[in-house]
Amino acid sequence: MQFYSDALLRAGHKWPAVEFSFFDPWQPEFSGMHLMHYFSCMPSSRDFLDHVKSKRGIPLAISPNFWPDPEGWELSGALENIKTILWLADRVIVNSRIEEEALVRLCKIDSSKISVVYNAVGDCFFDSVNPDIFRKAYGIDGPFVLNVGNVEPRKNQLAFLKSLKAFPDLQLVTIGGVREQSYLDACIQEGEGQFQLIDPLPPGSELIRSAMAACEFFAMPSLRETPSIASLEAGAAGSRIMTTSLGSPTEYFEQHAVYVNPYDLADMREGVEAILARPKDAALVERIRNLYRWDVVVEQLVDAYSAVLGTDLRMKK
Numbered sequence: 038m039q040f041y042s043d044a045l046l047r048a049g050h051k052w053p054a055v056e057f058s059f060f061d062p063w064q065p066e067f068s069g070m071h072l073m074h075y076f077s078c079m080p081s082s083r084d085f086l087d088h089v090k091s092k093r094g095i096p097l098a099i100s101p102n103f104w105p106d107p108e109g110w111e112l113s114g115a116l117e118n119i120k121t122i123l124w125l126a127d128r129v130i131v132n133s134r135i136e137e138e139a140l141v142r143l144c145k146i147d148s149s150k151i152s153v154v155y156n157a158v159g160d161c162f163f164d165s166v167n168p169d170i171f172r173k174a175y176g177i178d179g180p181f182v183l184n185v186g187n188v189e190p191r192k193n194q195l196a197f198l199k200s201l202k203a204f205p206d207l208q209l210v211t212i213g214g215v216r217e218q219s220y221l222d223a224c225i226q227e228g229e230g231q232f233q234l235i236d237p238l239p240p241g242s243e244l245i246r247s248a249m250a251a252c253e254f255f256a257m258p259s260l261r262e263t264p265s266i267a268s269l270e271a272g273a274a275g276s277r278i279m280t281t282s283l284g285s286p287t288e289y290f291e292q293h294a295v296y297v298n299p300y301d302l303a304d305m306r307e308g309v310e311a312i313l314a315r316p317k318d319a320a321l322v323e324r325i326r327n328l329y330r331w332d333v334v335v336e337q338l339v340d341a342y343s344a345v346l347g348t349d350l351r352m353k354k
Contacts, residue, residue, distance in 0.1 A: 038076050040157065044335035052339060052350045067093050072345055074098040074130075080118035090125050096345045099126040100154075104261050104284060105136070105143040120144045128345045130338070132156050132263045133285035152341035155289070156266050157331045161241045162273035163322070168251030171244055175235060181208040182309075183252035183276070185245070185267035186259070188224060188234060189216035193281075193299045197258045198228045200305035207231065207253065207309075212238055212245065241270075249274035254312045257281060258299045264289045273325045279312040289329065293321035 045057050060066075060073065073089055075082065078101040089095050101123065123129055123144050129151045131137050137151050172178065182201070186192045194211055201207055209228060212235045215221045224232055238245040249255065255271035257280045262268065264286035272278050272290065280286045282296035295315070297308035327333070343350045 040159070040331050041335060041338055044331040045338070048332060048335060055350050067095065070095050072096050072098060072342060074100070074342075076100045077102055078119050078122045079103075080115050080122075083118050083122050086122055086125055096127040097125055098128040098130055098341060098345055099123060100130045101140070104263065105139040106261070116143075126150070128152055128341050130154050130341055133288045135285040135288050136263060152337065152344065154337040154341060155329055155334045156263065156269060157329045157334045158266065158270045158273045158325060159241050160330060160332070162246060162249075162270045163326060164246070166243055166246045166250050166274075168247055171247035171251050174244060174247075175210075175233070177208070177210065177233070177251075179208060180206060180253045181210045181233075181251070182254060182256045183248050183271065184209060184211045184256050185213060185271070186211070186257070186265065187213045187216045188221045190220055191260050193258045193260055194232075195220065195224050195227055196299065196302060197256060197305060198224055198232055200302045200309065201228075201231055203306050204309055205231070208233060209256070210235065210248070210252070212236075212248065245270075246274055249276045252276055254279055257286075258297055258305055258308075259284075260299050262286055269325055269329055272321050273329075275317055275319075275322055277312050277315055277317055278321070279308050290321065291324075293318050293324060 042057060073095050075086060075097060078099055086097060090097050099122065123146055127150065129146060131140060131151060131153055132155060134153055137148065137153060140146060141148050184194060188194055188211060194209065198209055201209055208231050210233045214237055249271045254277035255268060257265050257268045259281045261284040262281050263284050264280060268278055268280055269289065278290060278294040280294050280296060281299045283299060286294065287296060295308050295312040298304040339350050
């Protein structure tokens with residue numbers, strides 16, 4: 038959300054008549070609001086969004102921020118409320134065509150009211166940085182695989198560590214928080230000397246970019262991804278990418294990444310072998326530079342807002 042806001046403000050000269058602000062739920066102010074972009078579709082937001090749309094008459098753009106997996110959401114009992122929330126929306130904003138197709142199947146939404154606005158990276162990730170900065174900061178000497186994300190079952194670090202046993206010279210370095218202590222404990226036990234956890238680093242910081250420059254490859258073997266902003270950032274920084282095949286990474290990376298089945302240890306081992314055999318891919322860097330920078334994808338967001346309001350926001354006063 039902050040990335041979109043910053044990009045909208047940077048390019049404000051393109052849409053000078055438009056003002057953007059964050060909604061304060063503790064001091065709600067609806068006067069003068071022509072559109073609300075809401076970043077969730079969890080059931081707890083249903084009454085609020087119904088108030089915005091039905092009582093206040095304000096058009097809604099909703100970014101669901103969930104993956105439309107039929108089995109998981111039907112079992113949770115939340116699916117009907119999610120459908121209702123998305124039906125309220127004047128525009129549903131997703132991060133890939135693959136996600137759009139899955140959402141249409143699950144929630145029976147008219148595809149004509151869905152817009153794709155891709156995930157993206159900041160320009161700083163294209164700048165070169167010394168890989169030794171990260172190594173010296175954390176005392177890392179040997180080859181390592183980088184993973185950026187919370188330590189939790191969805192990110193699948195435990196299974197990946199099991200597959201990494203076949204590569205004893207490689208260490209998995211994860212930068213992120215801990216969602217489940219028991220899962221972290223299992224990763225430490227399984228990884229032994231092959232696992233190191235580093236507390237979250239500021240997005241775009243020199244340290245995290247140095248880590249991407251220093252790693253053998255970037256791994257995101259999650260149970261599903263969209264494809265994760267961290268993976269895009271690593272690709273922009275020149276890292277080789279090994280990622281889950283589930284979700285929409287293939288739409289972003291096409292042939293420029295190695296894809297693995299996160300439920301199959303043998304497939305992940307083969308993925309490690311495959312990515313280590315690949316050279317670094319300058320074409321991936323250029324693909325991300327051309328298609329997946331915030332200042333590029335924000336144009337897609339403005340198109341979505343324009344569609345809701347029925348006017349081209351790029352028009353001057």
